[in-house]
Each structure stands twice: as C-alpha cells, then as structure tokens.
Amino acid sequence: MLFDTHVHLNVEQFDEDVEEVIERAKTAGVEWMNVIGFDRPTIKRAIELAENYEFIYATVGWHPVDAIDMTEEDLSWIEELASHPKVVALGEMGLDYHWDKSPADIQKEVFRKQIRLAQKVNLPIVIHDREAHEDVVAVLQEEEAEKTGGIMHCFGGDAEMAAKCLEMNFYISFGGPVTFKNAKLPKEVAADIPMDRILIETDCPFLAPHPYRGKRNEPSYVTLIADKIAEIKGMDPEAFYAQTTDNARRLFRLEGN
Ligand SMILES: [Zn+2]
Ligand SMILES: [Zn+2]
Numbered sequence: 001m002l003f004d005t006h007v008h009l010n011v012e013q014f015d016e017d018v019e020e021v022i023e024r025a026k027t028a029g030v031e032w033m034n035v036i037g038f039d040r041p042t043i044k045r046a047i048e049l050a051e052n053y054e055f056i057y058a059t060v061g062w063h064p065v066d067a068i069d070m071t072e073e074d075l076s077w078i079e080e081l082a083s084h085p086k087v088v089a090l091g092e093m094g095l096d097y098h099w100d101k102s103p104a105d106i107q108k109e110v111f112r113k114q115i116r117l118a119q120k121v122n123l124p125i126v127i128h129d130r131e132a133h134e135d136v137v138a139v140l141q142e143e144e145a146e147k148t149g150g151i152m153h154c155f156g157g158d159a160e161m162a163a164k165c166l167e168m169n170f171y172i173s174f175g176g177p178v179t180f181k182n183a184k185l186p187k188e189v190a191a192d193i194p195m196d197r198i199l200i201e202t203d204c205p206f207l208a209p210h211p212y213r214g215k216r217n218e219p220s221y222v223t224l225i226a227d228k229i230a231e232i233k234g235m236d237p238e239a240f241y242a243q244t245t246d247n248a249r250r251l252f253r254l255e256g257n
Helices: 018-027 040-052 064-069 072-081 104-121 133-142 159-167 184-192 219-233 237-251
Strands: 002-007 030-037 056-060 087-096 125-130 150-152 170-174 198-200
Touching: 002 198, 002 219, 002 237, 018 030, 018 219, 030 040, 030 087, 030 219, 030 237, 040 056, 040 072, 064 087, 064 104, 072 104, 087 104, 087 133, 087 150, 104 125, 104 133, 125 133, 133 159, 159 170, 159 184, 170 184, 184 219, 198 219, 198 237, 219 237
Parallel strands: 002 030, 030 056, 056 087, 087 125, 125 150, 150 170, 170 198
Antiparallel strands: none
C-alpha cells in the first residue's frame, strides 16, 4: 500500500495510455495518487482525473517557470477550485532559477500570492524548488508558511534546509534522485528525516528512478523509491510503505475517508 504524492498523469506524455498506467500502479500496490496541476490545461485535467477515479486526488496551482503568465483570473479560478472535494492542496508553487522564462521577482510575487491564498482557504502547499533553496526558505518564513505547512516536493536541499522546513510544519518528499548511484546528498538527508514527516513521489513522467533513469517515469515505479529509502533507513519495506501512506493521508486530511 503506497501513496504517490506527486504525479503528472495530466500531461501529454500520458495521453495515449493513462488507463494502463493507472492499472499498473494499482497492481504495484499504489493505492492513492495526487495529480498536480501547474497551469490552465493541467489543472483542468487534474480535476478530471480526480473526478474519474476515486483513489486520485488533485492539487492545483501555478508553476514558477510560468509565473509570468499567471493572471488574476487564474488565481481566482484556483481559489474556486480549492473547495472542490477532491482538491487536497495548492501548488505546485515555488521558485525555479534553472529556467529564465519568468524573472525572479515575478516568481516570488506569484509564490507569495499562492501562499496567502492557501492560508485563506486553509490548504497545505506543495513547493517546487530548483536552484533556489535560500530564497524558497526565506519566502516561506516571511509568509509564515507554517500556518498551512505542506510538502517540499522532490527535495534537493541539505540537512540544514530540511531542518528549517520541518520546523515550518513541512513534510519532506523524495523522488527518483534518491535511487541514483551518484546521488549522495538525498540519501544522507533521507536517512535523518523523522519517520512521521517523510513522503515519497515519482514526479512522473519526469525523473524516473534507477534503472529507468532517462525514460518516462510512472507511478508504479514509486516502489523503487520507497524500497531505496527503506533500505537507507534499515526498515522493513512494508512498514515504510504503511508509514509514508499514513503521513500523506494525515497531511491531505483524508484520515477516516
Ligand atoms: Zn516540481
Ligand atoms: Zn511536479
């Protein structure tokens, strides 16, 4: 029993065979999935998938790479969707300094607006951070993000950053990179995250774990990520699956459903 907390089954890479991909995930033991929308078309599709499948939930928000495109209407639409019964979080939001489509000041403004919206509608937030560790932490602290907490998705920071995020009520989520042979940092960081604050995700179709690195990722591969972290922590894999699933259900407020 696993919960893949970050999937993009809502992108064109899954247009042809999304039903088979979902079927393979179920067979692999992936009980629940959270589909993340990050712009107009992917938000729409995330909601559709969440409405079609009882075990799929949705998260809606605006990606920092496209921050420059977000309008006030988009933000109001996200606010409307926040009350949809299958929407469990807002995001993914954050900062991405790898790509330069949206200038940093616009990214920060769009990030702040979404954090404030999450506080207004009382939902946790899903954070995307690429090459922007310090600024992401600074914005989260300034906006008092501990009020909602949320997920540091595909966490790539160090132990010191993880400690700051844990302090702000965030869960730390690990993806494919934790399985890469040359990835020392995520392995070291994962080893020390408290068991009640760790999550797993594929971020599919991106970042496929070893031995599928470079290929299209899919939710059934989340077992490879879970098994690797269980090994790092010296835990029984089944116990690790159960604990991370409990964590996700607590964060998304699905307990008792
Ligand atoms: Zn992301
Ligand atoms: Zn993502």
